[in-house]
Amino acid sequence: MTTTSHSPEVTRALRQLKDARSEAVARGASSTAYVRMLDEIAELVINTGNPAEVGALVLDVLAKARANKSAEPCSVYPWCAERGDHDDHIGAVHTITAANGDELICAHLLHLAGTKPLIGLEGADLNADEARVKARELRTLADGIVVMADALDAITTAHS
Numbered sequence: 001m002t003t004t005s006h007s008p009e010v011t012r013a014l015r016q017l018k019d020a021r022s023e024a025v026a027r028g029a030s031s032t033a034y035v036r037m038l039d040e041i042a043e044l045v046i047n048t049g050n051p052a053e054v055g056a057l058v059l060d061v062l063a064k065a066r067a068n069k070s071a072e073p074c075s076v077y078p079w080c081a082e083r084g085d086h087d088d089h090i091g092a093v094h095t096i097t098a099a100n101g102d103e104l105i106c107a108h109l110l111h112l113a114g115t116k117p118l119i120g121l122e123g124a125d126l127n128a129d130e131a132r133v134k135a136r137e138l139r140t141l142a143d144g145i146v147v148m149a150d151a152l153d154a155i156t157t158a159h160s
C-alpha cells in the first residue's frame, strides 16, 4: 500500500476493512474468499476515494447474489451454475488447492454470450481437443507426483 494521504472517510473505511481482515486472519481464514473480497473492497475504496459509493456497490452485489440464489436454475445447460435470468453460462469451478488454501489449478466450462463455449483452465481458453491434451498432461503429472511421493517415503524411511 502507498503512503498517499487519504480523506478521513477513506482512512476510516480502510481501518475498518483492515480490522475485519485481521480478525479473519486471526481466525485462520487468511486465504479465504472473504479475505480476498475485503482486499478488493479496500482497493476499490482507495481507487474511488469514495467509501459510500463502494459500500452501495457491495450491498447491490450482495442483494443480487441473494436474489439469484432463490431464482430458477439454468434452463439451457445442466452444467451451468448460474441461476435466474442470465446470458453468460458458467459451470462450477473445479479446483485443486494447496494446504494453505491457495488455488493451485482451476478449470471450468463457460459459454459467455456472443462467444464460443470453451473450457477455462488457469486463464487459458481451450476447445475440447486442447482440454483433452491438458487433461492427459495432468494425469501424467499426477502419476509423477505419486512416484515422487514413493521416493520421498523411501528417503524419509532411510533418514529416520
Ligand SMILES: [Zn+2]
Pocket: 074, 075, 076, 077, 080, 081, 082, 086, 088, 089, 090
Ligand atoms: Zn446458464
